[in-house]
Amino acid sequence: MKNTLFPIFLKTETSRFLIVGGGKVGLEKTQTLLKQNPDVLITVVSPEINPELRSIILLNENIELLEREFITEDLNEVDFIIIATANTALNRGIREQAKQKGVLVNAADQPALCDFYLGSIVNKGSLKIAFSTNGKSPVLARRLREYFEQVIPDEVDTSINQLNKLRNAHAGDFSDKLKTLNKITAPLAVNNKAPGTNKKLITTASLLFMVFIVGYSVSALLSGRELLHLVSGVPSSFYIMLAVGFVAQLVDGALGMGYGIMCSTMMMLFGVNLPVISSSIHTAEVFSSAVSGYTHYKFGNVNKRLLLWLAIPGVSGAVAGALLLIYVGNTYATLAYITVAIYTFSIGLRLIYLALKNVNAKSKIKKVGFLGFTGGFMDSFAGGGWGPIVTSTLLAKGRKMNFVVGTVSLSEFFVTFAAAVTFFASLGITHWTTLAGIIIGGTIAAPFAARLSGKLPRKIALLLVATLVITFSIRILLKLL
Known part of the structure; x- marks a missing residue:
């Protein structure tokens, strides 16, 4: 037609x-x-x-x-x-x-x-764009509107007003005005750094970190004969954590939250030391978050300006939280377990609140840097929380699910990388079967999770994650108190 x-x-x-x-x-x-x-x-x-x-x-x-x-x-x-x-x-x-x-x-x-x-309409000050699919697919028109609302900056209205002033003040004919406009906007056409540079940097850093850890483990901990024997008798904990890592990353990549909290509560049930839990989770997340972040970046789900405001303070918070956990977890182990279990329980309640809350209006996000620092700190200290804190706050401010999840997932790579390096420098690598399980499971799930971003029933998924986290937290508290 x-x-x-x-x-x-x-x-x-x-x-x-x-x-x-x-x-x-x-x-x-x-x-x-x-x-x-x-x-x-x-x-x-x-x-x-x-x-x-x-x-x-x-x-x-x-x-x-x-x-x-x-x-x-x-x-x-x-x-x-x-x-x-x-x-x-x-x-x-x-x-x-x-x-x-x-x-x-x-x-x-x-x-x-x-x-x-x-039609579906994008409003950016004086700029207005309408999408229509000739009445055939309103959903597609809405998706296009949501995409362009994110990629077109609010500052475009300032540019429009400035160009309007230039137009009104210019005394020449149309040809002269066009030449002047081309001259002013020429710097925008200069090739900047290739868009693939950031992707290559993330991928290279992730691969180098993986090679370093695997090489260290093999050369320092196992001989060739011991390695062969170990492979033939892989403990059941590996397969358990393989499943946990897969499911946790599937949820995290699709919702922007849940990976650390789900892994942390499961490992606490197994009696793993808290610093080791957080160290293992963040080491594993270096790989899964790299794959997830890269995939989201490829699909155009990343807000670059928001990424910087989250990642830089998040790295600082992650290092501070890791150092505090190493001290508290070794000196006051039981108290640290109870504190973290109460924290994960509260995160579960926050997820329920977020699932039941209807977000309609888009409001301004204040103190994004503080949000990133807090998310990074609690993520390192409790073995999880970057997503539940940062993602839930951004969603509560009316931001679109796919851009929130994509930006939070990519910034999480830098946060987890900083935390993993801090833990590794202080603790080395232990519980390698647990670590390998969640690394492999999470890495396999990451590309599938990115494709699910914004497509899963948000309310049901959040309630399921909250139920798991609250259940595990209560079991840990009952065991300790």
């Missing part, structure tokens, strides 16, 4: 909209119009009104509510009508009456009845 749509941008100050239907679809259409112009004139007609829609109407004097069935007279002095009912026969009848009066129609999820579509 040929796409014959002609895009236009309508000045809503002089238009009046009629919405027929007061359910969830009517609510969505009302919110869409108000987002573009809070003062747009709207009339809502419906015998039943969604409670949230009623609240919006009460807060906006420019919205008139007619709590009854639609009648033909409702079309008087109306420019556009949006039909938001599930009654197909009623919708067709309304459309026929609207056509007789020359009123343009949009019928939700019924392209055949539409004279126009409401």
Whole structure:
């Protein structure tokens, strides 16, 4: 089918909209119009009104509510009508009456009845971009909007205003103005560092770290005969942690949280020393987070500016938390276990809160550096927490799931690398079967997890992780108290 749509941008100050239907679809259409112009004139007609829609109407004097069935007279002095009912026969009848009066129609999820579509819209100050799929796939249009909302910086409005001032002040003809504009924007076309450089740096650092650890383990701990004997009799803990590492990374890569907390609580149940737990988890996460971060970067799920604000303070916090845990974990082991178990329990409760909380509005994130430091510190000290602290905070501020998960996953590589180096310098490598299990399991799961980012049912996944973490934490506390 040929796409014959002609895009236009309508000045809503002089238009009046009629919405027929007061359910969830009517609510969505009302919110869409108000987002573009809070003062747009709207009339809502419906015998039943969604409670949230009623609240919006009460807060906006420019919205008139007619709590009854639609009648033909409702079309008087109306420019556009949006039909938001599930009654197909009623919708067709309304459309026929609207056509007789020359009123343009949009019928939700019924392209055949539409004279126009409401596209997915990106707002960046004076810049406005609308996406339409000719009524075939609203979901794709919404995904495109979400992507461009992230990649187009808010500062673009400043650039538009500055270019407008230049345009108004320039005395030359169109050709002269174009030459001036090309001259000003020429530096933007200069090739910067190749985009693959960061990927290669992360991959190289990860591989070098892996070779170093494996080489150290083989040469310092095992002879050739001992290695052969060990491979033939791999303990069951390896396979257990292989499964734990796989599941934990699958959850972490898809949700941006859960890896460290799930591994930490499981290893505490096995009675592993706390510094060893955190050391093993962060050593394993160097590899899995490298693969996960690289994959997210490749899929375009990373906000580079936010990455820097999280990664640099996060590294400082990770080193501080690791050093404190080494001291406390060896000197006050039981107290440290109880403290960490209480912390993981509280993280479980936070995950439940996040799962049940409805996030609609996008709000400003304050003290991002402090957030990164706190996440890095608690991640090292408790063996996990970077995701539950950082990811949950960003999601609670209304940020999009795929960009939050991608940015947090890539910054986690630098945090875990710093923590792993600190632990390794102080403790060396122990519990190698546990370490190998979670490394291999997590690395295998990482690419699959990145593809699942933003696709898993968020509420169900968070509740499942929270249930596991709370259950493990309670068992640890009952065992110690």
